[in-house]
Amino acid sequence: MEKKKKKLQLIILAIVLSLFAAPYSSLAAKTYQPYAAAANEVSKPWMDQSLSAEERAALLLNEMTLEEKVTFVTGNLNNYYGFYNEGMDRLGIPALTMADGPAGVRIANPEIQDKKSTALPAPIALAATWDTEAARTYGELLGNEAFNTTHNVVLGPGLDIARFPWGERNFESLGEDPLLQSKLAVPYINGIQSYPVMATAKHYLLNNQETDRFTINSVASERAMNEVYARPFAEAIQNADLSSVMCSFNQVNGTSACENEAILTDLLKDQIGFEGFVMSDYGANLSTVESANAGMDLETPGAPTGLWEDKLLAAVQNGEVSEERIDDMVSRMLTEMFSKGLFDKPVQNNLIPAEEHGETAREIAEQSMVLMKNEKEALPLDKEELDSIAVIGPDADNGSVAGGGSSLVIPTYTVSPLEGIKNSVGDNVDVHYAPGSDPISAGDILPGPSAVPSSLLSTGGEQSESGLKAEYWTNINFEGEPSLVRTDNQVNFNFGFYNYEGLNAQSPKLPKTPGDFNREMSARWTGEITAPESGEYVLSLSSLGTGKLYLDGELLIDNNSKDLVTDKKTVSLAKGEKHQVRIEYSTGKSGDVQDFGAMVRFGWEPPTGAVDAKIQEAVNLAKKSDVAVVVTHTYDSEGYVDTSSLDLPNNQAQLIKEVAKANPKTIVVQMSGRAVQMDWQEDVPAIVQAWFAGQEQGNAIANILFGEENPSGKLPITFPVDEESTPVSDDIQFPGVDGISEYTEGIFTGYKGYEEQGIEPAYAFGHGLSYTTFDYKNVKAKAKTRGKHKETDVSVALNLRNTGDVTGSEVVQVYVGNLPTNVATPDKQLAGFEKVELKPDNQERVKINLDMKAFSYWDEETDQWIMPSGEVPIYVGSSSDDIRYTGSVYIK
Structure with a gap:
């Protein structure tokens, strides 16, 4: 069994690697032409734009032969690293030109703008904005750049819940809470699809770890899947007209995700009502008949041995897969392609406006940065009072710090933290740099002590x-x-x-x-x-x-x-x-x-007191500088192993401690896509969580440090004290035992698990400070019924005032407490939020309509949401552990 598992992993990895590194074919070496023959409206009635997408799809489907239908739903590997599905000249069907897209458009073809696009802040940074308008802007930029770099499918967003804080792919996630993910995913997808581009939500379902990701069996309850893991997908489908969903490599309750009828057909299509199409992750399809009948609609290039096309055609001809199932696959794909304009508006190759889009990336990065700690107003720094700054950190001089794997894009340009600080202070302040540590690399994902310097x-x-x-x-x-x-x-x-x-x-x-x-x-x-x-x-x-x-x-x-x-x-x-x-x-x-x-x-x-030369050089620089800014960095990436450690790699924790001893004005800027252990936090007065902030990271960091922008980010994940102090610290949960990861925490993911188990975090979900202060007054929570079905709505209203001296934004967060039922429910569950910007001494009446699923639970016996009657606690505050108001509403 172990040998079979290893062989399967080898096959899948070889396929994944081939997608990144395979040589170009002669066709791919040329600038791509999405149409080989122009469509003719007379001979091709489905090109009549006055018809609905469904009508056009039906006309085209009727014209296709069985062989063409099977070819259409089968990926091919003869274009651009396998990220494309060829079009059909006879029918005027455009190719599906796909690009990885969670943090920017990853261009594979070197003929297209030197493979460069705008490197946006990582999705976890977007989540830290708690800003739906920022999410819309983020999606619009992705859609714009995809369309103008010859792509009509974006493989994003990633809607995998950040189940544990050290996950190597957490940076691609929109956080640990399903409501926060949902509220951001909807405008993100709408932004992408405002262009003739289809969005693909991934990875469906329970794809929450990189360790053994090709084979792990994720075992979760139906309730956990509905309330937590499928929830963002459901919201995107119901509120954003999502085109596509990508099924994942892992097993779900014993069956591979891409041949799992329970999650693809029963849950996704029948229960949630998904009308788009399901594509496989690259190489994730492991069967012919099983995956087709389970509800997968498109085999992307890279199945282990080419399991569709000829084999699928044979399965139809011998009655193992019905032609009606094939028609359903094709109809779903064609309808989405017509609906999103792929037939009518061919993709283009137009130069990306680098500076304009870079400015957008910077603005989002600034909104995302979380002021974790700020004792004695150590921040913002005053340029007029500084003569010298020590910038320290192994990659503080590198503007390409980002999450790795399929989401890594080649930026149009970069600005390092060192450059950003120099740009900000000009010639009036001396800025000097010392790395303090060796560069961070993929080796730092491995377990064990930091590498010998x-x-x-x-x-x-x-x-x-x-x-x-x-x-x-x-x-x-x-x-x-x-x-x-x-x-x-x-x-x-x-x-x-x-x-x-x-x-x-x-x-x-x-x-x-x-x-x-x-x-x-x-x-x-x-x-x-x-x-x-x-x-x-x-x-x-x-x-x-x-x-x-x-x-x-x-x-x-x-x-x-x-x-x-x-x-x-x-x-x-x-x-x-x-x-x-x-x-x-x-x-x-x-x-x-x-x-x-x-x-x-x-x-x-090393023993206490042993300091290597690189750290000592940084200490010497810090001693003679007015302030020291230590920029730390983790290496996070898609791959095949999660770090399982929250430590900063490559001796950076020791670096912070030694520099802080030398200079009490030491500011830490942490660049990571996940939580880190901060056993050094008492040694420094201020910490900024800057995430992977995109290509304008340096200018964004400098603007926060010097107060040009007031930090407004809030944590979308919980930062624990250490690896043992989380709701998912048992081996049966991660990395799993005997190939099985059991979701024994159930619905109590993230902060809900910390609350339920009484675990004190280092920094709570929703935490984030500001350079100003906010006052909450006249908070009112109200429940009312409406309509003939007596549907219940709950809202919270309050007066929010900026009581400080600078303009700033506050994220008002509303949580619901235990429901009036014997069924276990969270002590706190996010039910709504609103980001509000206020000038000093200004006040605004803020109303937040709450998500009614927070007042409900999924009942596994009746397969429906249940809203129990009774008194429900309401908590309003600045974070999950900074509650400014406690009240209740009565649900009839």
Whole structure:
């Protein structure tokens, strides 16, 4: 069983990799023409625009042969990395030209604008705006750039709930709460589809982890699926005319998502009422008859062995799949294509207005930034009172900090935090930079202690360099001459998926490793390690495959595992003494030990007081500067493993602590797509959560730091104290046991789980400070019935006043308490919110209509929403733990 699972993972990964790295065909090397033949309205009556989309689809469907229908619903791999479905010349059907789109349009064709588009703030940053207008603007920019870069399908938004705080793909999510996701997803999708472009919500369903994502069996109750995980999809379908839904790789309650009739037909199409089409994730379709009959409508390129087309045609001819099912697939796709204008308005290739769209990206980034902490008004910084600023951080000079994987776009231009700060202060303030740490890379996703800093390592000999001598082979046994010899600053590598063009390119400081080493390989690193202080050091080796660590010729660690493991050994090292170090690593044979590329890290845990040279340089700079700004960074990416740690990678936590000792005016700007552990938060007066802020990240950060913009972001996820203090810290929940992840927390996801289990977070859901203050007065909660069916509406009204000195925006949040029923319901559940901007001393009467599903629960016996009668608590506040008003309403 394990061998079959590994083989399946290998096949799927190879397909996914081929989509990113396959060579272009001769057709793809040319500028794409979406129509090979112009449609003629006389011979093609479905081109009559006076007819409805349904009528046009029916006319065209009637003209198609069975073979054409099957071809139409089957993806093909001969165009642009497989992200396209060819059109049909005879019928005038345009190609479906797809682009990844959660954080910008990822252009695969180098003939199209050098593959560059606007890198927007990550979706988690959009969620932190709590602003539906910002979501509409975000979607409109995506739709505009998709259409004008020859794309008519955007593979986004991502509606996967951020189930646990360390998820590597949380940055693509709109947060942990289904209502917040829904309220933002609807205008986001409407924005995309305001152009002749179809939006695709993904990944349906229970696709909440990267670890074992191709095979994990996600087991959840019907109630949890309806109240939490399917809820954003349902809202997008019912309120945004969503065109497409993408089914995921994982299993749902024992059946693969793309051949799961219970979720594709029963839940999505029959219960929720989805009239669009379901496409597979790339390579996620595992069957012919099962997936077709379950409700999947389009097989995107990359099924393991081409499971539709000829095989699907044969299945229809022998009666295993009905022609009516094929007609339903085709009709759904054609109706959406006609409805969204794909037949009538061909995509174009028009140059993106880089500066204009960059300004939009900056404005959204500014709204997204969360002021986590601000003691003694450490922020905003006053340029007039500063002579010098130390900017510190491994990638503070890099404007391409972003989440990796399929959502990573090549920006039209970038602005680093260092550039942004320099732009803001001009020549009047001295700004100096020290990295303080080695660059962050895909290796930092691996478990185990931070990598040994390059400043401790040397190649040795007369021409000694910082780092270790590295020798790479394309075989697993170090045979023959090495194919690559170089100096590596650290041993901290994660190849395979993460090493393809564009996916590991966020830092120009990182070495570029040829793709020849992405599968079977072996490597040897040799040189010297020198301790900065005398003491007990913990040396570690994290690896998948075979890893050996030698110190002074003695074998210290010997890893040989089919799993990614970390082994540690404590050694006594004296300051200044050089010790010979050698690391030998082999992936093992593909399909035997590992399938996903090299994973290896040489790590350390230093004794108290041991500070490496890079940190010391940053400390020295901080000492002589008026203020120190430490910009931290995590590496988050789609792939095949979640970090499972909330620690800042590559010794950044130690960097913050040491810099804060040297300069009490140390500001931390945290760039991540997920929560991080902040055991250093008491050491600094101010923290800004800046997320992955897009290509204008530097200017947006500077505008917040210097008060040009007042921070208004609120956390869309809970920041826990540590990995053990969450509602999903049990192994059966994540990463799962025996290939099964059990959603035992049920409906109590995110902040609802913290409340239910009495777990105190570091920073609560909805938290976010401002440079001004707001007062809540005259709060009224009211329930009323309307119509002949006596439907209930609940609203909250209040007077909101800006009681500070600067203009600012407040997000008023309304939560519903326990419902009057014996069924378990949350202590607090988001029921509504409103973002309001006010000038100093101005007041506005704010009315918020609440979501009535917050007053209901899904009943599994009757398969419907139940709204119990009785008194329901109402909480109004600035966050889930900053409640300014408590009241109640009576539900009849």
